[in-house]
Amino acid sequence: MENIRDEAPRLFYDTTEGAARMQNDVVLTMRGISKLFPGTRALDNVDFTLRRGEIHALMGENGAGKSTLIKVLTGVYGKDAGSIHIEGIEGEAPIHSPQDAQNAGISTVYQEITLCPNLTVAENMFIGRTDGAIVNWKDCEKKATAILESLNIPARAKQELSSCSLAVQQMVAIGRAVDMNCKVLVLDEPTSSLDEQEVSMLFKLMRDLKSRGVGIVFVTHFLEQVYEVSDRITVLRNGKLVGEYPVAELPQLELVAKMMGKDLNDLEGLEKADRHTSAATETVYEAEGLSSTARRPFDFRIRRGEVNGFTGLLGSGRSESVRAIFGADRITGGKVRVRGKAVKITNPHEAMKHGIGYLPEDRKRDGIIADLSVRDNIILALQVMRGFFRPMKRSEMEAFADEYIKELNIKTASQNTPVGSLSGGNQQKVILARWLLTHPDYLILDEPTRGIDVGTKLEIQRLVLKLAEENMSVTFISSEIEEMLRTCSRLIVMRDGNTVGELTGDELTQAHVMETIAGGGVQHG
Amino acid sequence: MTTVQPALNHRRREPLSDATLLMLIAIGIFLVMYASAVILMGGAFQKPQQFLDLFNENAALIIIACALTVVMIGGGINISVGGIIGLTCMACTKFLEYSAPQNSVVAVLLTVLLALAIGLAFGLFEGFMVSYLEIQPFIVTLAGMFLARGLTTILSVNPVKVTHEGFQALVKTKLQIPWLGYVAKNGNLISAKLEIGAIVALLVVAAVWLMLRYTKLGRGIYAVGGNRQSALMLGINVKRTSFWSYVISGVLAGLAGLVFLMHKPAANASIAMRSEMDAIAASIIGGTLLTGGVGNVIGTLFGVMILAAIQKIIGLSPLNESWWQDMASGAMLGIFIMLQSVILSRRGKRGKAEASKG
Ligand SMILES: Nc1ncnc2c1ncn2[C@@H]1O[C@H](COP(=O)(O)OP(=O)(O)OP(=O)(O)O)[C@@H](O)[C@H]1O
Ligand SMILES: [Mg+2]
Numbered sequence: 001m002e003n004i005r006d007e008a009p010r011l012f013y014d015t016t017e018g019a020a021r022m023q024n025d026v027v028l029t030m031r032g033i034s035k036l037f038p039g040t041r042a043l044d045n046v047d048f049t050l051r052r053g054e055i056h057a058l059m060g061e062n063g064a065g066k067s068t069l070i071k072v073l074t075g076v077y078g079k080d081a082g083s084i085h086i087e088g089i090e091g092e093a094p095i096h097s098p099q100d101a102q103n104a105g106i107s108t109v110y111q112e113i114t115l116c117p118n119l120t121v122a123e124n125m126f127i128g129r130t131d132g133a134i135v136n137w138k139d140c141e142k143k144a145t146a147i148l149e150s151l152n153i154p155a156r157a158k159q160e161l162s163s164c165s166l167a168v169q170q171m172v173a174i175g176r177a178v179d180m181n182c183k184v185l186v187l188d189e190p191t192s193s194l195d196e197q198e199v200s201m202l203f204k205l206m207r208d209l210k211s212r213g214v215g216i217v218f219v220t221h222f223l224e225q226v227y228e229v230s231d232r233i234t235v236l237r238n239g240k241l242v243g244e245y246p247v248a249e250l251p252q253l254e255l256v257a258k259m260m261g262k263d264l265n266d267l268e269g270l271e272k273a274d275r276h277t278s279a280a281t282e283t284v285y286e287a288e289g290l291s292s293t294a295r296r297p298f299d300f301r302i303r304r305g306e307v308n309g310f311t312g313l314l315g316s317g318r319s320e321s322v323r324a325i326f327g328a329d330r331i332t333g334g335k336v337r338v339r340g341k342a343v344k345i346t347n348p349h350e351a352m353k354h355g356i357g358y359l360p361e362d363r364k365r366d367g368i369i370a371d372l373s374v375r376d377n378i379i380l381a382l383q384v385m386r387g388f389f390r391p392m393k394r395s396e397m398e399a400f401a402d403e404y405i406k407e408l409n410i411k412t413a414s415q416n417t418p419v420g421s422l423s424g425g426n427q428q429k430v431i432l433a434r435w436l437l438t439h440p441d442y443l444i445l446d447e448p449t450r451g452i453d454v455g456t457k458l459e460i461q462r463l464v465l466k467l468a469e470e471n472m473s474v475t476f477i478s479s480e481i482e483e484m485l486r487t488c489s490r491l492i493v494m495r496d497g498n499t500v501g502e503l504t505g506d507e508l509t510q511a512h513v514m515e516t517i518a519g520g521g522v523q524h525g
Numbered sequence: 526m527t528t529v530q531p532a533l534n535h536r537r538r539e540p541l542s543d544a545t546l547l548m549l550i551a552i553g554i555f556l557v558m559y560a561s562a563v564i565l566m567g568g569a570f571q572k573p574q575q576f577l578d579l580f581n582e583n584a585a586l587i588i589i590a591c592a593l594t595v596v597m598i599g600g601g602i603n604i605s606v607g608g609i610i611g612l613t614c615m616a617c618t619k620f621l622e623y624s625a626p627q628n629s630v631v632a633v634l635l636t637v638l639l640a641l642a643i644g645l646a647f648g649l650f651e652g653f654m655v656s657y658l659e660i661q662p663f664i665v666t667l668a669g670m671f672l673a674r675g676l677t678t679i680l681s682v683n684p685v686k687v688t689h690e691g692f693q694a695l696v697k698t699k700l701q702i703p704w705l706g707y708v709a710k711n712g713n714l715i716s717a718k719l720e721i722g723a724i725v726a727l728l729v730v731a732a733v734w735l736m737l738r739y740t741k742l743g744r745g746i747y748a749v750g751g752n753r754q755s756a757l758m759l760g761i762n763v764k765r766t767s768f769w770s771y772v773i774s775g776v777l778a779g780l781a782g783l784v785f786l787m788h789k790p791a792a793n794a795s796i797a798m799r800s801e802m803d804a805i806a807a808s809i810i811g812g813t814l815l816t817g818g819v820g821n822v823i824g825t826l827f828g829v830m831i832l833a834a835i836q837k838i839i840g841l842s843p844l845n846e847s848w849w850q851d852m853a854s855g856a857m858l859g860i861f862i863m864l865q866s867v868i869l870s871r872r873g874k875r876g877k878a879e880a881s882k883g
Contacts, residue, residue, distance in 0.1 A: 076757075076758065097757070097760075097762075098757060098758050098759070098760050099760040099761070099762060101760075102760045108758075110758055113755075114752075114754065114755040114758035114759065115752075115755055115759065116747070116748045116751040116752050116755050116756060116759065116818070117751060117752065117818075118747060118748075118750075118751035118752075118818040118819055119744065119747060119748055119751060123744055123748075124759070127741075127744055127745065127748055127759055127760075127761060128745075128748075128756075128759040128760030128761045129760060130741055132741070133740055133741055133742065134739055134740050134741070135739060135740065135741050135744065137739065160542055163540070
């Protein structure tokens with residue numbers, strides 16, 4: 001069965017039902033889509049079929065071409081070959097811009113949040129969609145408030161978007177998309193910055209839309225989520241179609257094998273990393289009563305070679321804690337010692353001078369410089385640490401860049417490619433490489449595996465543990481508790497801006513962590 | 526964490542946006558400056574007419590500053606507005622002198638149309654070049670400026686005066702405000718006067734304010750200036766939006782030319798020289814960011830008022846040389862921009878902290 005599909009994926013319909021009936025249920029057909037970028041064949045003769053009332057997962061490794069397929073569909077990119085048909089529209093769908101796509105009933109949440117930070121939440125939800133020259137913003141605000149309430153989004157309609165957290169912005173983008181009377185809803189990694197509660201809310205919404213006959217395209221790197229909501233899976237690899245499968249017929253391991261293009265047997269090599277407990281006793285970093293404009297005073301210390309983590313729901317203050325350590329927010333008090341010596345860290349530069357590295361949560365805002373090449377982005381932090389007056393040799397830079405492109409499996413045409421043209425997951429890897437390269441004594445990673453595919457995720461976990469063995473201290477934050485449990489030997493649990501527990505050793509189990517987050521632990525801090 | 530309790534208290538007042546904050550600073554500074562001038566320098570400053578003259582004398586500047594605010598919010602720039610004023614003044618003067626009909630109403634109407642048509646032509650041309658051919662706005666409008674100045678000189682190298690009676694009548698028409706007047710030495714009541722141009726300028730401010738705030742185009746301009754790529758993805762026709770922002774600025778510049786002529790019915794080749802720079806300065810002082818996406822015409826109005834007040838204060842002080850004016854305006858602009866960036870970066874740090882709760 002599998003093999004037949006792999007060889008002849010084109011125009012394949014579920015055999016259990018009549019092809020004619022299926023044909024009627026199809027809302028969107030993309031045939032033979034190709035898209036070339038300079039140096040990359042992003043899509044090569046790809047077919048995609050979406051039916052009414054189905055949730056269709058689009059899967060593939062970083063750089064497989066998922067986002068490109070979506071952007072071709074919504075008119076962001078023109079296609080080099082192929083055709084797109086939408087139910088109810090005769091002939092080739094007339095989509096040349098995102099505006100056309102909206103008018104044709106396709107609403108989209110793009111991978112990178114594409115909202116305007118200087119407008120209000122309500123404006124972001126309704127701009128570009130209103131009729132007539134004059135907009136009744138009062139009315140829009142009312143409608144926006146209703147949507148915000150129904151989706152439980154913690155934002156106000158009149159709030160400026162730039163003052164919302166990443167997760168809220170993501171929810172606003174979703175709120176905008178689901179509000180339209182759409183035929184097709186496209187969600188490109190909508191869950192990468194959401195926590196469990198929000199994800200389940202989103203899934204409820206998706207099922208609701210599905211029952212109303214909307215066809216949903218869903219991209220994610222969380223396999224459990226795929227199996228929780230999807231009906232069908234299309235797999236892409238290196239810009240080519242691998243096949244389309246009903247979820248029930250594609251077990252998780254097989255899906256991974258198809259995404260990576262490996263045999264099932266080869267996957268044995270992907271054994272999970274084992275967490276490692278540091279034997280050293282030297283404290284590398286220690287804070288007492290550290291507080292910032294965004295974080296209440298807290299104590300914290302980390303030993304040489306230790307991997308620890310902050311966990312808690314979104315908004316619990318885990319990112320604020322590490323931002324305070326790195327001096328990324330305004331520090332309002334506290335004592336800090338680095339390797340036993342009292343120091344002052346009030347801005348990122350000082351933190352870097354004391355050997356602290358920090359991979360921020362929001363790559364678009366704090367990390368990536370889109371127009372610079374992959375190499376320059378990787379070199380950046382090291383260059384800052386060395387000082388601009390001691391420039392690196394070109395050959396040295398190239399060697400570093402090569403090493404990490406290989407190690408992290410960064411998919412790029414060359415070192416000179418501007419980072420902005422890499423796929424989302426590969427951009428994330430570039431920033432990760434930047435910090436790994438500096439070899440700090442103490443590295444803080446805030447959601448380092450966001451948007452990164454399964455294979456590479458395990459690779460990164462293993463890398464972190466290897467660095468710890470080489471005596472680097474690491475603080476790791478991830479929304480996936482499982483990932484934290486696999487890497488951290490100590491977990492600090494946070495709730496509502498307070499530390500509510502610290503788990504080590506045998507306490508490090510999923511159940512225990514959940515319990516502490518939910519309120520089983522002692523309240524202090 | 527308060528931000529995580531949304532819907533419940535959505536009626537709560539929103540914190541000031543950057544644009545509003547910058548605007549309030551501009552208004553505050555103007556009030557302080559003017560009040561201290563009234564107190565310290567007394568005399569002329571105490572007359573309300575002096576205040577109204579700020580509008581009378583700077584009506585054209587107010588209008589082009591609004592034009593600049595619109596394009597700057599959209600992430601662009603237009604340095605041809607001064608040139609367009611010059612060309613409009615010259616063209617209208619020549620028209621009134623040589624080919625206008627005797628009937629005053631018709632003549633005035635045609636003059637208005639001519640002024641607007643010149644502005645519109647420049648706006649369409651520049652908007653097309655910038656938005657559809659994607660040429661740098663600075664370069665396009667620099668070319669527009671040279672073109673306008675060149676055409677002005679072609680029309681006449683020598684200064685010309687408007688003598689047309691119909692137009693002269695228009696120039697002399699002023700809104701009399703008796704209750705702001707004063708009693709002269711001979712016992713006559715002298716009303717305070719507001720020129721038509723000043724009224725037009727204030728109407729333009731109101732219209733642009735409404736346009737930016739309530740229309741689809743207006744919000745689109747903010748979106749495009751804030752993040753072009755996102756605006757595109759949000760389904761905004763980015764090119765058309767930026768095109769219209771240039772058309773609006775062109776038409777406003779034409780109107781400003783007419784208003785300029787109504788204040789001083791004469792033209793020469795270097796009329797309104799450098800006024801585009803004053804307009805940019807006024808916009809910035811009023812809180813419009815050169816980077817786009819942030820701004821407000823009410824702030825811009827006060828930006829003009831601040832520049833005009835500086836001019837007046839220095840003009841009435843012992844330092845009434847033009848370089849003192851320039852230096853004071855320059856210093857003011859410098860202080861302002863520093864103040865803005867300090868405030869914004871402090872807010873930015875706080876805002877970031879708030880935004881990254883996760
Ligand atoms: N604007 C662009 N210019 C040049 N190359 C591009 C551009 N956009 C994408 N690419 C290339 O096309 C390929 C596919 O990218 P795409 O963003 O579709 O991947 P993806 O499957 O969405 O990956 P991810 O899971 O990381 O989001 C990548 O190799 C990428 O480098
Ligand atoms: Mg993608």
